[in-house]
Amino acid sequence: GDSRLSADARDLVQRLLQHRPHDRLPLDHCLRHPWVMTASGPLSRIVELCELREWSRHRQCERRVRLPGAPRDVKQLRRDLQEIIFGYKLPVMLRHHEVSVCFACETAVSEEEELAWEALMQVLEHHYPDGGFLRPDRQALEMFRLDSRLMLVSEEDTLVRGESYISLSSGRDAEELRRHDEFIKAAVKAFPGVVEAVVDHQAARVVDLRLRLGPWRSLELTVMLPAGFPEVSPLHLESISLRCPRKQLSAIEGQLRERIAAHLEGPPLVPGLVELLSWLHEEVLPDLARDSGVAPSARAGGGKVQHAPAEARTDAEAGAVDAPDAGPEPEQPEVSVACGRVCLLTYQHDDKTDRIPPSTAPRGMGSDKLLRCHKNQSFFWHIKHMFPDISGIMSYGKPAVLVAEGPLAVVERLRGEVGKFTPWWPVQEKVFQTTEPVPDVDEWRAFKNFSKVKSEEVREICEKAGQRSLYELLVAGTSLDPNRDPNRRKTVKRTSDRGGKTPR
Incomplete structure (x- = not known):
């Protein structure tokens, strides 16, 4: 052919x-x-x-963050939000008692969106001090699609359900958790067939339990509530953090889901949130720590969730809960870890040096690992996710500082990793502190997380963390030194090429 x-x-x-x-x-x-x-x-x-x-997938969805009230300085808040818009190229809008931000609808959260969300939360916490603003869970916020097409809905669809997240917490008492049980029970009664919860004779039993093992490493409980319910708001308690590598979290996620699902599918003997949290604290988390070597963080609070008073239960519940005593369990010995804190300083660090283009990356990277990292990520993102046990700050400006604290072995590895990043050459190690082994690393920490800030904000952040002396050691002899004489000028000695005399 x-x-x-x-x-x-x-x-x-x-x-x-x-x-x-x-x-x-x-x-x-x-x-x-x-x-x-x-x-x-x-x-x-x-x-x-x-x-x-x-x-x-690439369409934008709007997420709205509720504000506790009117800000004290609206103009300054608008200026701070404008910096987020210009810095991260992400639309942010201030409305009446809420701030809206647009992310992609279905794609995974990108690095820029992650950093923009963290910057937005820091701005809102700064404008609502004294715990007035509680960080919402981004996954729990209702998404409003930005679509120009009109949609026809029936009357049954006008009651849109909102999500109210309750974190599995050990930091609140049983009375407050039981109040949340009554709140859910009232929601079921007001909106039958809408709220996904089963009401027993005493408390509401949650049937939709979601585990979020994301960057924040926390277990969260989801309760579906209608948006029209009075005083509906995210019931966000303090989270239980699991401090372990992300790969290990992914490996145990399926095991946790199967165990909790089997528990919820069982007989509704103890349906309340108090009993559910107690079961998680007394059985699930200890088994998880023993089998996988994952220790729950103490950042969320100390003791276990207490059961409700005995007189508040029925005889049937008391017989079901009070199992025969199998004897006292042996106490687990506390593991102490030596900690360290390092403060590094370089001349300048900004977005240009933080995110090196692939064309110039081979000349700027000191290792193949950093080269592969910087093709898609920034240096800040690389440090934050390579060392999840580190807390502290990295500043952008002149000079640039890096304060990192955590387990001593991790801090020492971070020092070597920063030394591979050539834009920070020559890097000065201003402070390196070590401690004796401490039983609780999170309680020892001065900084809650690892965040990206401006160099002008380092002093305020260190003072809030109670590290004023650390800041003075860090910036000694630099332009940020509070003891530096602003009127002092450098005397430049000028000499002529001939004879070494100073010209008139």
Whole structure:
């Protein structure tokens, strides 16, 4: 037969055989080429569905953060939000008692969105001091799609359900948790068939339990509540943090889900939130620490959740809960860890040096690991996720400082990793402190997390953390030194090329 190429086939081959990569025909255009598919064929329908899916993934959704009240300085808050807009190229808007921010609807949270969210939370906490603003869970916020098309809804769909997150906490008493039980029971009574909870004769039993093992490493309980319920707000208590590598969290996530799902599917003997939290604290978390070597963080509070008073239970519940005493369990010995704190200083660090383009990365990186990291990430992001047990600050400006604290072994590895980053050369180690082994690392910490700040804000952050002396040692002899004489000028001795005399 005839082996000559058709005109369409020849055109496709010529478009693919291009010297420059960016001149070659993309894959989606290859699928749409007349030689590959026809206008009415099944492949055209598949390509159309794929494009529709890709378009929906990149659409923006609006998430609204409720504010506890009117800010004290509205103009300053608007200026701070404007810096987030310009710095992270993310739309943020201040409305009446709320701040809206737009993220992608279905794609995973990108690095820029993660940093923008952290910056927004820090701004809101600064404008609402004394615990007036509680950080909401980004996953729990209702998403409002930014779509120009109109949607027709029926009357049954007008009651939109909102999500109220309750973290598994040991920092609150049983009375407050029981009040939340009554709140859920009232919601079920007011909106039958809408709230996903089963009401027993004493308290509400939650049937939808979600585990969020994300960057914050916390277990969270989700309760579905309608948006029209009076005084509906996220019931966000202090979280239980699991301080372990992210790979280890992914490995145990399935095991946790199966165990908790089996517990909820069992007989509703103890349906209240108090009993559920007690079961998690007394059985699930100790088994998790023993089997996987994962210790729950003490940052959320100290003791266990206390059971409700005995007189508040029925005889049937008391018989079901009070199992025969199997004897006292042996106490687990406390593991003490030596801690350290390091303060590094360099001349300058900004967004340009933090995110090096791939074309200049081979000249700026000191190791292959950092080279691969900086092709898609920033140096701040690399340090934050490579050392999850580290807390402290990294500043952007002149000079730039890096304060890191945590287990001593991790701090020493971080010192070596920073030494591989050539834009920080020469890096000065201003402070390096070590401690004796401490039983609780999180209680010893002066900083809650590892955050990105401006160099002008380092002093205020250190003072809030009770580290004023550390700040003075860190910035001694620099432009940020509080003891530096602002009127002092450097005397430059000028000499002539001939004779060494100073010209008049």
